[in-house]
Amino acid sequence: MRHIISVLLENEAGALSRVAGLFSARGYNIESLTVAPTDDPSLSRMTLVTTGNEAIVEQIKKQLNKLIDTIKLLDLSEGPHIERELMMVKVRAEQADREELKRLVDIFRAKIIDVTDVSFVVELTGASPKLDAFIDAVPKGLIIEVVRTGPSGISRGPQGLML
Amino acid sequence: MELSGAEIVVQALIDEGVEYVFGYPGGAVLHIYDAIFKQDRVRHILVRHEQGAAHAADGYARATGRCGVCLVTSGPGATNAVTGIATAYMDSIPLVVLSGQVPTPVIGSDAFQEVDTVGITRPCVKHNFLVQDVHKLAETIRKAFHIATSGRPGPVLVDIPKDTTDPNLKVPYQYPRDITIRSYHPASKGHPGQIKKAVAAMLAAKRPVLYTGGGVILDDASDLLTQLVHATGFPITSTLMGLGAYPMTDHRFIGMLGMHGTYEANMAMHETDCLVAIGARFDDRVTGKIEHFCPHAEIIHVDVDPSSIAKNVRVDIPIVGPVASVLDDMLRLLDESGCDPQREALTEWWEKIEKWRELKCMSYDRAGAKIKPQLAVETLYKVTGGDLYLTSDVGQHQMFAAQFYPFDRPRRWINSGGLGTMGFGLPAAMGVQLAFPQAQVACVSGEASILMCIQELATCRQYELPIKIVLLNNGYMGMVRQWQEFFYESRYSHSYVDALPDFVKLTESFGHVGMRVEKPGDLEGAMEEAFGMKDRLVFLDVVVDPTENVYPMIMAGKGHHEMHLSPERELA
Numbered sequence: 089m090r091h092i093i094s095v096l097l098e099n100e101a102g103a104l105s106r107v108a109g110l111f112s113a114r115g116y117n118i119e120s121l122t123v124a125p126t127d128d129p130s131l132s133r134m135t136l137v138t139t140g141n142e143a144i145v146e147q148i149k150k151q152l153n154k155l156i157d158t159i160k161l162l163d164l165s166e167g168p169h170i171e172r173e174l175m176m177v178k179v180r181a182e183q184a185d186r187e188e189l190k191r192l193v194d195i196f197r198a199k200i201i202d203v204t205d206v207s208f209v210v211e212l213t214g215a216s217p218k219l220d221a222f223i224d225a226v227p228k229g230l231i232i233e234v235v236r237t238g239p240s241g242i243s244r245g246p247q248g249l250m251l
Numbered sequence: 252m253e254l255s256g257a258e259i260v261v262q263a264l265i266d267e268g269v270e271y272v273f274g275y276p277g278g279a280v281l282h283i284y285d286a287i288f289k290q291d292r293v294r295h296i297l298v299r300h301e302q303g304a305a306h307a308a309d310g311y312a313r314a315t316g317r318c319g320v321c322l323v324t325s326g327p328g329a330t331n332a333v334t335g336i337a338t339a340y341m342d343s344i345p346l347v348v349l350s351g352q353v354p355t356p357v358i359g360s361d362a363f364q365e366v367d368t369v370g371i372t373r374p375c376v377k378h379n380f381l382v383q384d385v386h387k388l389a390e391t392i393r394k395a396f397h398i399a400t401s402g403r404p405g406p407v408l409v410d411i412p413k414d415t416t417d418p419n420l421k422v423p424y425q426y427p428r429d430i431t432i433r434s435y436h437p438a439s440k441g442h443p444g445q446i447k448k449a450v451a452a453m454l455a456a457k458r459p460v461l462y463t464g465g466g467v468i469l470d471d472a473s474d475l476l477t478q479l480v481h482a483t484g485f486p487i488t489s490t491l492m493g494l495g496a497y498p499m500t501d502h503r504f505i506g507m508l509g510m511h512g513t514y515e516a517n518m519a520m521h522e523t524d525c526l527v528a529i530g531a532r533f534d535d536r537v538t539g540k541i542e543h544f545c546p547h548a549e550i551i552h553v554d555v556d557p558s559s560i561a562k563n564v565r566v567d568i569p570i571v572g573p574v575a576s577v578l579d580d581m582l583r584l585l586d587e588s589g590c591d592p593q594r595e596a597l598t599e600w601w602e603k604i605e606k607w608r609e610l611k612c613m614s615y616d617r618a619g620a621k622i623k624p625q626l627a628v629e630t631l632y633k634v635t636g637g638d639l640y641l642t643s644d645v646g647q648h649q650m651f652a653a654q655f656y657p658f659d660r661p662r663r664w665i666n667s668g669g670l671g672t673m674g675f676g677l678p679a680a681m682g683v684q685l686a687f688p689q690a691q692v693a694c695v696s697g698e699a700s701i702l703m704c705i706q707e708l709a710t711c712r713q714y715e716l717p718i719k720i721v722l723l724n725n726g727y728m729g730m731v732r733q734w735q736e737f738f739y740e741s742r743y744s745h746s747y748v749d750a751l752p753d754f755v756k757l758t759e760s761f762g763h764v765g766m767r768v769e770k771p772g773d774l775e776g777a778m779e780e781a782f783g784m785k786d787r788l789v790f791l792d793v794v795v796d797p798t799e800n801v802y803p804m805i806m807a808g809k810g811h812h813e814m815h816l817s818p819e820r821e822l823a
């Protein structure tokens with residue numbers, strides 16, 4: 089089963105490699121991982137997507153918690169939460185395709201953030217399946233490159249993952 | 252007080268109360284070595300290889316319960332120490348490793364003797380640090396000791412670039428007494444509700460077994476464990492790492508469990524209805540095939556590390572907390588409840604266990620003309636009267652020592668259980684002997700293992716460490732040979748240790764005493780002579796039967812109830 093796990097950790101050099109190293113050393117799956125400092129520059133917030141049976145995910149959470157740099161951890165999949173991912177897609181946009189692409193951008197509430205005679209860069213934010221759907225919707229052969237951040241997540245309601 | 256980084260390192264060790272630093276100098280740590288030269292509070296022990304430094308610090312830690320410290324230079328100094336660090340990590344031994352690093356401005360430039368020490372050691376330390384600011388040095392060293400010795404202990408490495416120890420840059424020094432790390436809060440007490448549930452399950456059990464491990468020793472909980480056994484009358488078995496936490500000569504101790512454990516311990520594991528695991532981690536050498544593990548038992552697991560619980564086997568009543576504190580709570584609850592276990596059922600259970608015990612699974616052929624390795628260990632016990640710190644290398648001799656030397660006290664049996672590091676025994680014995688100069692310290696080894704750190708004989712000479720080395724010399728990597736006999740139709744691929752040195756001459760060349768024993772009748776006299784030489788290292792080269800195997804044995808993929816006693820004694 090897919091789990092999305094939020095980790096609050098010390099913003100120290102090497103903290104990310106401790107997490108990445110843990111996954112490779114113990115043979116856990118890692119689908120995506122995003123990390124950046126928070127409003128408190130001494131803290132980093134990481135969102136990690138992994139898959140595995142309940143026993144494995146339980147072990148992953150324990151091992152993550154065991155890292156000295158880990159302050160707190162929350163398995164977002166255990167409650168109501170929001171996931172968002174940012175994607176930028178560079179597409180071939182010759183005259184004939186421009187209108188169709190603009191329509192798609194409107195439908196998906198995306199944005200065109202770079203324009204040339206022959207190309208667009210489209211920015212799109214949403215849950216990962218929405219991003220997948222956009223890629224599927226772009227006519228075949230027009231995609232030049234896709235860059236995605238992997239999902240970030242936050243729980244719904246007033247409770248927060250704080251110090 | 253204003254100190255340079257190098258002086259801070261040494262002063263911090265003094266403020267930590269460190270007795271010994273095991274180390275080896277080199278370019279990146281020269282400032283630190285100069286600071287060591289100028290003081291006499293911390294004693295530096297010069298090893299002959301950095302692996303020896305880590306093992307010696309490790310042996311010191313295992314024997315004393317205090318944090319071991321070693322100091323190595325950058326590059327090869329650090330990489331040589333890695334085996335020792337990993338050894339300590341697998342057995343949860345508190346160690347602080349100080350490593351030199353190339354100066355900060357050249358980090359990443361492939362400088363001379365540069366290696367990414369923090370990167371290389373990351374998977375085998377509890378935590379590590381790179382200190383690039385001399386102002387943070389004292390605090391970081393304090394943190395390292397705190398992390399290494401609290402919770403589930405383990406090695407912590409502090410990598411110190413040479414410019415951080417610059418003797419010309421002095422900064423204010425104050426050693427932080429108390430330190431809090433906001434992201435690190437090891438459990439300090441078990442959950443009362445869980446402990447209550449566990450005690451209820453124990454009192455209701457008809458066929459209980461206590462299964463204890465190295466965690467009991469690490470938390471100095473032997474007395475509490477002994478009280479628990481006496482209060483309940485439960486049978487107790489132990490892992491390799493836990494031997495000595497409960498007196499092995501007491502009848503309630505049913506022997507070590509697992510691959511080379513006793514028949515009675517393993518059968519008890521198979522039939523128990525309530526397994527109380529304390530400070531043990533369900534290692535594969537202990538559990539045998541997981542599918543067959545304790546099929547009838549409700550499992551209680553006490554461990555300070557939550558990630559140990561339910562890692563390999565299901566657990567019904569998990570208790571996260573320090574072993575001593577949890578045992579203390581259990582004893583109090585038992586006392587309050589009048590401590591009334593199922594006495595009748597227990598009597599029946601003990602009768603069953605005694606029947607298994609009657610099989611005498613450890614018996615071996617005593618008639619032969621060759622010295623049996625088992626006899627050598629038994630004689631060692633007799634000659635030392637059980638009052639011995641015994642370190643071990645890895646292989647058959649390690650198992651024979653665990654089986655035939657009954658330890659009645661904790662911290663007396665010192666071996667690499669988790670990583671299984673050949674070469675551990677001799678340097679570990681150096682750490683033990685330095686910690687207890689008056690005590691009898693021996694290292695049981697094999698002719699393959701001993702050669703892996705033989706250079707430390709020079710260290711033993713320099714510091715006059717009167718260790719007794721008992722070499723069970725069978726001319727083979729015994730355990731490898733045993734597996735090749737069982738599983739590879741006796742194709743002894745590279746397990747024969749050809750071209751062995753003359754160990755007597757070798758030892759003598761290092762300035763020690765060497766003795767060779769070939770006949771069973773000479774064994775006891777030779778050992779008495781060796782242990783009689785109180786101020787000399789004696790290397791006893793004991794030539795043993797090369798065909799002897801370690802029995803009993805649970806073969807790979809089998810359960811506890813499928814033990815193999817010996818070729819002559821198959822079980823139905």
